[in-house]
Amino acid sequence: MSELVSTRIRNTAGKLGLPHLAETINEYTRRADEGKMGYLVFLDLVLAEELAVRDDRRFRQGLRLSKLPHHKTLDEYDFSFQPDLDPRKVKDLATLSFVAGKANAALLGPPGVGKTHMVAACRVGYSICSTSLDDMVRNLKAAETAGRLTNKLGTYLWPSVFIVDEVGYQPLERAEANLVFQVISKRYEKGSIILTSNKTFSEWGQVFGDEVLATAILGRLLHHCEVISINGSSYRPKKRLKAIERDTNVA
Known part of the structure; x- marks a missing residue:
């Protein structure tokens, strides 16, 4: 992937509120190359990981706002x-x-x-x-x-x-x-x-x-x-x- 395209993806991801994608695009493409992923598999990987990051961020924010007395499992x-x-x-x-x-x-x-x-x-x-x-x-x-x-x-x-x-x-x-x-x-x-x-x-x-x-x-x-x-x-x-x-x- 050219640096120009990589930079454009980072900028677009930032505007869409996808900071994890902006930070890890090179890691994604490396994994895609190593796994010889098809286009749909690659897109599924990116979307699934972005959703996981967003859910984790939402949970941590909810835990902070909840004022629960302990972080327990x-x-x-x-x-x-x-x-x-x-x-x-x-x-x-x-x-x-x-x-x-x-x-x-x-x-x-x-x-x-x-x-x-x-x-x-x-x-x-x-x-x-x-x-x-x-x-x-x-x-x-x-x-x-x-x-x-x-x-x-x-x-x-x-x-x-x-x-x-x-x-x-x-x-x-x-x-x-x-x-x-x-x-x-x-x-x-x-x-x-x-x-x-x-x-x-x-x-x-x-x-x-x-x-x-x-x-x-x-x-x-x-x-x-x-x-x-x-x-x-x-x-x-x-x-x-x-x-x-x-x-x-x-x-």
């Missing part, structure tokens, strides 16, 4: 420590296949069993926003006081997947619970919610300070919802013991 999760948990169900949930149907997911269990870890392992290229329930309520109350509640609600309504972590760690006042209801109600059948909670659904009346309001929230959440209950003990002490043992061995 399910390979790091110790399923042997939760013998009653079905790994296949968890891995299927992590594909976010339920998002296409605007359905929800709930992970229930005591602190330290890995609920947030599982949520952070969701790695499909949807727009994602993540928050703890306490932070969401705090932000909504501040926005309501400042007369910007509608705008702040939009923050939690636009993403395809909205993650609400740590539901139930602090009881809410009724006015606070009503703000949560507004978010859940407005997302109902319009966008997916993933939540983690250390409380059973029967205890949500205490969490939200009102049985009727809790029932209304649950009605919308559970209408289309995958529920995973994790009843094992916390493996945080286990991880801590491993760290202590490792430090002791190093010493």
Whole structure:
């Protein structure tokens, strides 16, 4: 390929928003020559790799914007420590296949069993926003006081997947619970919610300070919802013991 043609392809790729092609055109042509590729095979190669690069870029941007607390994978999760948990169900949930149907997911269990870890392992290229329930309520109350509640609600309504972590760690006042209801109600059948909670659904009346309001929230959440209950003990002490043992061995 002449330098003139190569330069023209780079310029055109840049204008089309294909920076990877602009950077690697010589590598593509080398591979085409070595593999004696036909025109269609070469075009398929270029398009497939450009799509893979774009999907990876979209995922990384989504991960950054999601504010997920950890960069985790399910390979790091110790399923042997939760013998009653079905790994296949968890891995299927992590594909976010339920998002296409605007359905929800709930992970229930005591602190330290890995609920947030599982949520952070969701790695499909949807727009994602993540928050703890306490932070969401705090932000909504501040926005309501400042007369910007509608705008702040939009923050939690636009993403395809909205993650609400740590539901139930602090009881809410009724006015606070009503703000949560507004978010859940407005997302109902319009966008997916993933939540983690250390409380059973029967205890949500205490969490939200009102049985009727809790029932209304649950009605919308559970209408289309995958529920995973994790009843094992916390493996945080286990991880801590491993760290202590490792430090002791190093010493």
